[in-house]
Amino acid sequence: SYVLTQPPSVSVAPGQTARITCGTSNIGNKGVHWYQQKPGQAPLLVVYDDGDRPSGIPERFSGSNSGDTATLTISRVEAGDEADYYCQVWGGGNDRLNFVFGSGTKVTVL
């Protein structure tokens, strides 16, 4: 089973770039998906399949995945981006279905 490691927190000034990492061995071989969760709300998919964005998600959100690290990048950070962010991979096989989430990263906008 996978363990996805994320930094507990990231702080960024408005207008700057936030980078949130998600690491495990050979994660570059997996599709990585990212969710934003604001307090009291349900998670929201912001990036899927490493770097694709669902409809309605700003272009400021982008993703990359290579080697042992996947990264969610938030450009031109806004106050409304303050939230917890979770990465997720599917560790599926022939006999089981296994969704694994990272431990989450709290993004604070200074």
Place this chain on the structure above:
Amino acid sequence: EVQLVESGGGLVKPGGSLRLSCATSGFTFSVYNMNWVRQAPGKGLEWVSSISTMNSYIYYADSVKGRFTISRDNAKKSVYLQMNSLRAEDTAIYFCARVKYSGSYYFDLWGLGTLVTVSS
């Protein structure tokens, strides 16, 4: 409007049972695999269970296997989670989530969740 609405949460004693429901609308429910994901207070997300479109495949996290049962009714566009032998560590917000697949599975639509509290 596309939405998932969970219900059935509440306070239950250890060892007790609860049945969660997730009513859906705005999309063709029968063609999507559905899941339950939970979040303990102040903690991260944990996948609980998954059911395929025609009940062909059902999976559970090891932490709930043998105690929880997922089911669905395509006519009612709803998915359910029967939770038995509940433990304090099952206390969490339970989210219903729709799954999509494009080489890898991900959750593209979530409900607001329903709170389950297991306490004496």
